Amino acid sequence: MGVLVQQLLNVAQLGAVYALIALGYxxxxxxxxxxxxxxxxxxxLGGFLGLLIGVHLAWLPVYVMxxxxxxxxxxxxxxxxxxxxxxxxxxxxxxxxxxxxxxxIFLENLVRLAVGPETRxxxxxxxxxxxxxxxxxxxxxxxxxxxxxxxxSLTLMAVLWLIVNRTLVGTAMxxxxxxxxxxxxxxxxLNLIIAGTxxxxxxxxxxxxxxxxxAYALDPYMGIDLGWKAFIAAVIGGxxxxxxxxxxxxxxxxxxxxxxxxxxxxxxxxxxxxxxILLLLVWPWGIMGKPAMRKV
Amino acid sequence: MKRVFLLLPFxxxxxxCKPKADEVKIGVSAPLTGDISALGQSTRNAITxxxxxxxxxxxxxxxxxxxxxxxxxxxxxxxATATVFQxxxxxxRVVAIIGSQSSKCSNAGAPIAEAARxxxxxxxxxxxxxxxxxxxxFRACFIDPFxxxxxxxxxxxxxxxxxxxxxxxxxxDYNKGIAxxxxxxxxxxxxxxxxxxxxxxxxxxxxxxLTKIKGANPEVLxxxxxxxxxxxxxxxxxxxxxxxxxxxGDGWDNPELVKLGGAVMDGAYFSNHYSPDxxxxxxxxxxxxxxxxxxxxxxxxxxxxxxxxxxVLRAIGAAGxxxxxxxxxxxxxxxxxxxxxxxxxxxxxxDPVKGAVIIRIEKGRFVFDSAVNP
Numbered sequence: 001m002g003v004l005v006q007q008l009l010n011v012a013q014l015g016a017v018y019a020l021i022a023l024g025y026x027x028x029x030x031x032x033x034x035x036x037x038x039x040x041x042x043x044x045l046g047g048f049l050g051l052l053i054g055v056h057l058a059w060l061p062v063y064v065m066x067x068x069x070x071x072x073x074x075x076x077x078x079x080x081x082x083x084x085x086x087x088x089x090x091x092x093x094x095x096x097x098x099x100x101x102x103x104x105i106f107l108e109n110l111v112r113l114a115v116g117p118e119t120r121x122x123x124x125x126x127x128x129x130x131x132x133x134x135x136x137x138x139x140x141x142x143x144x145x146x147x148x149x150x151x152x153s154l155t156l157m158a159v160l161w162l163i164v165n166r167t168l169v170g171t172a173m174x175x176x177x178x179x180x181x182x183x184x185x186x187x188x189x190l191n192l193i194i195a196g197t198x199x200x201x202x203x204x205x206x207x208x209x210x211x212x213x214x215a216y217a218l219d220p221y222m223g224i225d226l227g228w229k230a231f232i233a234a235v236i237g238g239x240x241x242x243x244x245x246x247x248x249x250x251x252x253x254x255x256x257x258x259x260x261x262x263x264x265x266x267x268x269x270x271x272x273x274x275x276x277i278l279l280l281l282v283w284p285w286g287i288m289g290k291p292a293m294r295k296v
Numbered sequence: 297m298k299r300v301f302l303l304l305p306f307x308x309x310x311x312x313c314k315p316k317a318d319e320v321k322i323g324v325s326a327p328l329t330g331d332i333s334a335l336g337q338s339t340r341n342a343i344t345x346x347x348x349x350x351x352x353x354x355x356x357x358x359x360x361x362x363x364x365x366x367x368x369x370x371x372x373x374x375x376a377t378a379t380v381f382q383x384x385x386x387x388x389r390v391v392a393i394i395g396s397q398s399s400k401c402s403n404a405g406a407p408i409a410e411a412a413r414x415x416x417x418x419x420x421x422x423x424x425x426x427x428x429x430x431x432x433x434f435r436a437c438f439i440d441p442f443x444x445x446x447x448x449x450x451x452x453x454x455x456x457x458x459x460x461x462x463x464x465x466x467x468x469d470y471n472k473g474i475a476x477x478x479x480x481x482x483x484x485x486x487x488x489x490x491x492x493x494x495x496x497x498x499x500x501x502x503x504x505x506l507t508k509i510k511g512a513n514p515e516v517l518x519x520x521x522x523x524x525x526x527x528x529x530x531x532x533x534x535x536x537x538x539x540x541x542x543x544x545g546d547g548w549d550n551p552e553l554v555k556l557g558g559a560v561m562d563g564a565y566f567s568n569h570y571s572p573d574x575x576x577x578x579x580x581x582x583x584x585x586x587x588x589x590x591x592x593x594x595x596x597x598x599x600x601x602x603x604x605x606x607x608v609l610r611a612i613g614a615a616g617x618x619x620x621x622x623x624x625x626x627x628x629x630x631x632x633x634x635x636x637x638x639x640x641x642x643x644x645x646x647d648p649v650k651g652a653v654i655i656r657i658e659k660g661r662f663v664f665d666s667a668v669n670p
Contacts, residue, residue, distance in 0.1 A: 010507060119524045222498075225498060
């Protein structure tokens with residue numbers, strides 16, 4: 001019983017991190033049909049900005065460090081969109097995909113040059129130790145940082161849902177997603193909405209990066225693997241759908257942990273990627289996605 | 297025209313047939329840049345010490361001959377190592393090569409040295425395949441099967457452990473090899489293996505594996521992995537309530553281990569080639585010299601590089617001439633050589649018969665615990 005609950009908590013923690021990245025993929029794709037392969041590296045950048053602010057400028061506590069790092073990463077995301085993607089918005093798909101990959105490699109090398117290739121961790125003064133009540137009753141070790149990661153991630157996701165579904169900006173975002181070419185005619189600033197989407201996605205990724213650096217570790221190349229995984233999660237859930245990205249993330253984390261716990265860790269990545277291929281074959285639009293409508 | 301190009305290599309060989317008699321060149325292949333560049337620096341430092349020691353030259357064929365070490369950067373990449381070996385052999389005409397450090401790089405260089413019949417001594421490559429079936433390849437360190445046995449015997453004998461679990465990187469020969477030997481030896485000695493879990497290089501989340509192990513609550517947890525991953529594994533184990541004593545191999549030997557792990561690494565043990573507080577006269581002198589010259593404590597790679605270079609110099613002296621084949625024969629005949637990392641003898645193979653030490657981590661410092669001889 002204790003082991004099962006512990007594994008569920010592992011799933012929750014990993015799934016929360018995946019979800020924070022997957023949302024960025026999903027939102028950007030939903031609005032401008034662009035798969036931003038540099039998004040995993042934005043996540044990495046967010047983690048390192050958190051490290052820079054929280055450790056190297058150590059006087060900032062976590063509740064200041066995290067919002068600050070999120071804002072800085074949001075700016076970086078907007079900058080990337082402005083410099084590298086905006087001109088290519090109507091270019092052919094191949095150029096855009098290659099540009100996003102290029103931006104990713106650029107960010108990896110930039111960070112490696114700045115901080116070196118060593119593995120780092122964020123120790124930002126979050127409460128350490130575990131929740132003793134659970135330990136006493138179930139033999140389950142729940143550390144406070146784990147609790148915080150899960151709670152804050154879920155809160156951020158709820159806030160995002162409210163922004164998209166209950167505010168004017170959100171309405172504009174959904175309108176752009178529906179008909180990109182018509183919306184500007186209604187007086188909506190298309191560039192602003194797209195920049196806003198990049199900003200929100202990057203800020204969430206930064207939160208994910210900081211949590212990841214806290215629970216696991218940071219290195220300049222971590223965005224590649226995790227970016228792929230989160231992308232898979234977004235596709236499984238139905239890329240373009242917010243609920244789908246979250247669902248897909250927890251599902252993928254569940255599959256990974258279950259594979260390791262009951263089969264073998266050798267199969268972990270094979271099963272994760274196999275799942276994606278299988279899903280694309282039988283259900284190309286994902287669990288919460290909508291089949292693309294074609295005009296006849 | 298084409299024929300001329302075909303002839304070119306042979307012409308170059310002919311041109312190189314007359315080496316300068318007053319200088320002996322020894323090549324060094326080291327990871328001066330790349331992911332383990334810290335190790336490349338200790339390699340260079342150790343070579344600098346040897347170079348300074350023989351500044352006056354060595355007696356050879358009745359006269360003093362100068363020795364020159366040529367240190368080349370192999371970036372810890374197999375393909376770059378192959379290029380370095382080819383350059384050292386065909387262009388610089390070295391009589392022997394020291395290096396490389398990691399097993400994957402030594403494995404890339406060894407076939408080239410073997411084919412050219414140039415003796416190679418690798419300081420730090422512990423993978424058994426590096427020397428297997430080759431006549432010109434030697435190493436200054438013990439091999440992984442020995443290391444795996446040493447740790448298993450330590451767990452049973454000294455720690456009185458009855459149960460053990462292993463978590464290792466299944467994508468790397470080094471980690472996989474030691475894990476398998478440990479598993480077999482621990483079970484043979486009557487211990488019970490209650491967990492045997494894997495992960496892949498670059499993974500950072502080990503909680504699913506460790507949770508599974510937590511259910512079995514082993515007395516020792518063997519982590520035969522590299523210094524940049526072990527601290528994460530240790531921290532995650534502690535966060536899940538695992539109290540097992542942590543054990544490891546020579547892949548732990550780097551200051552990064554305690555920098556990243558901090559107090560979590562205290563009380564852990566790992567097997568190593570030597571300890572910085574070793575008390576043999578040769579080791580004491582080397583450590584004092586190195587520390588004074590470079591303001592840093594020498595790691596195992598530095599000590600092994602120093603031993604390798606001195607092994608080669610001694611072989612040249614014993615051969616009485618700077619001829620690669622004669623040097624190879626002299627190396628193979630090495631017996632009872634007193635190195636910083638212990639006595640080295642080559643008994644019919646390129647692998648020395650030598651002991652290991654167990655190091656304990658105490659308040660972030662590596663402290664000598666015990667010595668193990670084969």
